[in-house]
Amino acid sequence: MAVTKTNAMRILDAKKIGYEVFVYDNEDGQIHGTAVAEKIGKAAEMVFKTLVAHSGANLYVFVIPVAEELDLKKAAKAAGEKKIEMLPVKDLQKWTGYIRGGCSPVGMKKLYPTFIDISAESQETIAVSAGKIGQQMDVSPQLLAGVINAKFTELIK
Numbered sequence: 001m002a003v004t005k006t007n008a009m010r011i012l013d014a015k016k017i018g019y020e021v022f023v024y025d026n027e028d029g030q031i032h033g034t035a036v037a038e039k040i041g042k043a044a045e046m047v048f049k050t051l052v053a054h055s056g057a058n059l060y061v062f063v064i065p066v067a068e069e070l071d072l073k074k075a076a077k078a079a080g081e082k083k084i085e086m087l088p089v090k091d092l093q094k095w096t097g098y099i100r101g102g103c104s105p106v107g108m109k110k111l112y113p114t115f116i117d118i119s120a121e122s123q124e125t126i127a128v129s130a131g132k133i134g135q136q137m138d139v140s141p142q143l144l145a146g147v148i149n150a151k152f153t154e155l156i157k
Helices: 007-014 033-039 072-079 089-096 118-122 141-148
Strands: 020-023 048-055 058-065 114-117 126-132 135-139 151-153
Touching (some): 048 072, 048 089, 114 141
Parallel strands (some): 114 151
């Protein structure tokens, strides 16, 4: 399958950050994280999903392993908020420019405060969405954090 350069890839290219692209078949509709991990042949703890949450008008981005669940209390603490809730899927594209299943932490409409689960720090590379359903990119978590000004913290239940 051909690789279409996404905005996320162009940003990494511009910053001279190396990454590897994995293309997977999404015709079966199986685009949830663990299915994607299986399709690209990576362990679930090395494939991360990008979640967007909000507290009032403030948006926050959380990058966690695909098989895990975001702990909203830990997320709120990381963001310095009392309470945080998931952004409704219907609002995702309006605020990020991405759709569910193709939401990359790189290249959103704005650079929102971003947090990566601490488990990523010990990995050589992690796979995140390349900004399009059917494409993942494998990148150093430290370099990724640098591009999106992310902090590593505990985020999962």
